[in-house]
Amino acid sequence: MKKRRFFATAFEPHAPFWIESIGFNPDQEPIRRPTGYGWYHWLQTKDGEGEAIIGERVYRLLPTSGLMLLPHTPHRYYAVGGGRWSTFYLTFGGPLAAQATAVLGIDADRVYRWDAGCPLDRAVPDAALRLTSRRRLSGLDLSVEVYRFLVALKRYGRPDGVAVSIDRLEQRIAPLLAWLDRHFANPDVGVADMADVLGVSPRHLRELFKRVYGCSPYRYLLGQRLRRAKERLLSYPDEPVRTVAERVGFRDASHFIAAFRKAENMTPEQFRKLHLRR
Template identity: 45%
Template sequence: MLKAEHRRIVFTHEGGQNLPITLDSVGYNPEQEKISRPDGYPMYHWIQTAYGEGTIFFENKSLTLAEGSGVLLLPHIPHRYEALSGDWRTYYLTFGGCSAGHILESVGIQSSSFYRWESEAPLSNMLNNMLDWQDNHQDMFGLQASTDAYRFLLTLSKYGQLHNNTAISRNIDKLQPLLKWMDLNYGDSGIGLSDLSAQLGVSGRHLNSLFMQTFGLSPYAYFVRMRVRKSKELLVSQPATTVKKISQQVGFRDVSHFVATFRKQSGTTPEQFRRLH
């Protein structure tokens, strides 16, 4: 993804006060700053990661927002969030409206919720498409914005994997030692499932269950995604290093397998990604 300028559209609601969903703002932040709201936000607030990672704190929980994940916060829920890596880019959407609560309830959203989705799901680009449309059209009464927000919530309920936040926090606490170990050893191509489960002293089956409940991925699939994420950092920070060398640095034995995996997860080849950034 290109690191574009900050984009933000604020809606005035003129003539659109009685819409089922009324948009307050939609935007893209290429350098997400640290935010703290002790009294919460007065409207529903959605934030998702476009690139990098951040940490969000709410309701005595701490969750990592990586690519393919987001949080919907109910109005007036105290929260704060900040970058976990140096470069955290986000999309956000804030909204209200006379029927917003009923619509959310109808799609199964009744509390502040954490979501994950697969890279192929349309959720990743929907807010960017909303920004593009608003940039190029005159939405005087916010009708299109309201329709797009409703479509986004329906898509979220269809493609987003809703997780129980209490269980997520508990599982992440259990997995934290392994996640830190992965972060230190992602370059070792010889690591297998048995090595991962040995770090926590649990069976491979139990570890698989923990990861599926928490991330919607198997332990090894999560490890591969971490390797691809690390390769993105190296592709940008080491422009003179070959793709083959970087694939070895992040634990891939075969460069063709690395390129295929990178393309599947990112939609571009490593070389294309490097040129874009």
């Protein structure tokens, strides 16, 4: 594969993300940056082997691994093993870059690993191919590529020291979600029942949901019940609120109304009137 490079020279202020550069280097040269780089910097190995040094830590970069560097982090990297080290890279920033990386938990200098063939494996290579093949690109085109990469890194990447990706955890949880689709209306369903479906402890289930969904299993179940309630409020406009509450798993109307108001900042009847306008 030949060297590919794309450099942006003008950054549209209305675009949420900017790409400064993206490309493929078939023979990565040694890089030393004592004051870091002014953009978020992603570097992943295609073939060969490299090492990166950040502070006093040395990271080995093999195929299916990459390094995320925050702006201005001092670093250096170089090939090891006596052969060529080929890499893909992406440098980006923009008005929402800091906020998006913080929300996604991609806010530290860190090595990521992933399963060969997963979408993250091709995220930057495919983006580099698309961008270097097109002559006319808008800031929104570039923003889409950055966002697609960040989501792939969050879902499929395993930060150094983490054994399982979010994608694998989602697959692990999938049988429980299918079970909840059938049993959400049972008000007796609790965290212990949910844990039993997966054959794990309630504590482990809480850890799974916290990492995948950012909330507890109970909060997830409550959200599903409220979503079903919204659908029912509009599908059955004459059904009393207390009946809606019973059909989606609440023990009484008062609990349902309180939970709905807290989540939506309005009562179920106000929600119904807002959307039906009768």
